[in-house]
Amino acid sequence: MNPTIEQWKALYEEAISFKQSKCWEWMTNAHMFGVKNSESGEIGYCSILGNGGEVFGLSIYMGTKGLNSIMRMLSGESDEDPRFTQDALLLSFDNRDELYPRELKQIKELGLKFRGAHAWPTFRVYEPGFVPWPVLTQEQALFFTWAIQQAREIAMEHRHDPNALFHEDEETFLVRVPSRTEGGIVWSNQWLQPEPLEEMLTLQADPVDELRLSKAKKSVKGSVGIWEIDCFFAPIPVDEGERPFYPKMFLIVDGSSGQILKHGLSEKAQIANDLVDGFLALVEQLKFVPGEIWATNEEVYAYLRQVLRAFEPQAYLTDELPALEDAKESMLHYFGAGMR
Template sequence: MNPTIEQWKSLYEEAISFKQSKCWEWMTNAHMFGVKNPESGEVGYCSILGNGGEVFGLSVYMGTKGLNSIMRMFSGESDEDPRFTQDALLLSFDNRDELYPRELKQIKELGLKFRGAHAWPTLRVYEPGFVPWPVLTQEQALFFTWAIQQAREIAMEHCHDPDALFHEDEETFLVRVPSRTEGGIVWSNQWLQPEPLEEMPTLQADPVDELRLTKAKKSAKGSAGIWEIDCFFAPIPVDEGERPFYPKMFLIVDGSSGQILKHGLSEKTQIANGLVDAFLALVEQLKLVPGEIWATNEEVYVYLRQVLRAFEPQAYLTDELPALEDAKASMLHYFGAGMR
């Protein structure tokens, strides 16, 4: 359900107060802390932006998964594009021409006026695989309002010593915890460790046609050597449905020649089916089965579980896929995305 006008008004009022505090003058994005959602109990981990003088605002990373994504980036453990990993709410103060038309319309309907550079509040949802979007649910808007409010409180409390937010145990964070009373919500500070990360079920391919699988096995006359396989988000947004998304791409590359054997794009929930179908189509076309499969991501083997059980190639997890990375760079360049 979409937020009401009053909920939007409260959210923008908190955003304006946050900007007026200029708390990024003493807080950096490394001064992380949490705000617990009074409704769901989930903790949003907050990072104040602006100390570097480029992006001004507040990121709220949702739950342990969201926290892990940003901490991996801070530590250098991950070089993945944040568009494909971040689960967060982002308040930023941008220029007018950076806002979606619906944001400008909303600001006008609320009777708000902003002028100048880095003056216009944007309130967006970041979810893995989707284009950052200005449409919030009621639940998101309500929590975002609390998070901005409590982030400002934490920043003001630590204006003279922001480093007090660093606990000696790097896995412990200061969290604003709500308590409901007759007079409303009362907030207090507690040092807490993140909840254990729940393992998300890995996407499975649909059952393979047994007749097709049997025919493919009988048609195979030898080994095709090494196939390097990877699945990844393509940085080319697709504007279909209610919200633009980034499709997933698979590549199957011959490890010896570097030739792209198969590739495909699909919505992320269909990538497993697309990869399995492409694998079988290659066996049927070449009448060969790979002797080895190399991948950097274990999910590739989960997607291919049924065909791996049938054809029994040697499967290896490796840190590098030299042939595939070259092919990937060329293909993304062809699509106009380039490589960073």
């Protein structure tokens, strides 16, 4: 359900107060802390932006998964594109031409006025595989409001010693925890460790047509060469439905020649089925299977489990796919997306 006018008003009021505090003058994005959602119990891990003088606002990384993604980026352990990994809410103060029409309309309906650079509040939802999008639900708007309010409170409490937010145990964070009372919600500070990261279920392909698989096996005349295989988000937004998304792409590349043998674009939920179909179509076309398959991600082998059992190539996990990376860069440039 969309936020009400009252919820939008409260959200903008907290954003305006946050900007007026200029808390980025003494807080950096490394001064992480948490705000617990009184409805879901999930902790949003907050990072105040603006100390570098470029982006001003507040990032709220959702849960342990969101926290891990930003901590790995800050430490240099990960160079993954945040568009495809971050689960977060972002308050930023942008220029007018950076807002969606629906945001400008919302500001007008609320009777608010902003002027100048870095003056216009935006509230964006980041979810893996989706284009960053304005706040969608009442639940998001409500927690966003609480988080901005409590982030300002923590910043003001630590104005003279922001480094007090660094615990001697690097895995422990100061968290604002709500308690419901007759007079409303009361907030307190607690030092807490993140909840254990839940194991993510790997997407599985649908059962392969047994007749098709049997015919493909009979058509095979031998095995030869190396196929490098990968699945990844393509930075080419697809504007379908309510919210644009990034499709997933699979590539199958000949390791010796660098030739792209098969590729495809899919919705995230369909990538396993499309990779299996592409692999089988390639076997049916070439009448042979690879002697070896190389991949950098175990998910590729999880997707292909059924056909790997049928054709029994040697499967290796490797740190690099040199032929595939060259092909990937060329293909994305061809689509006009480029590489980071």
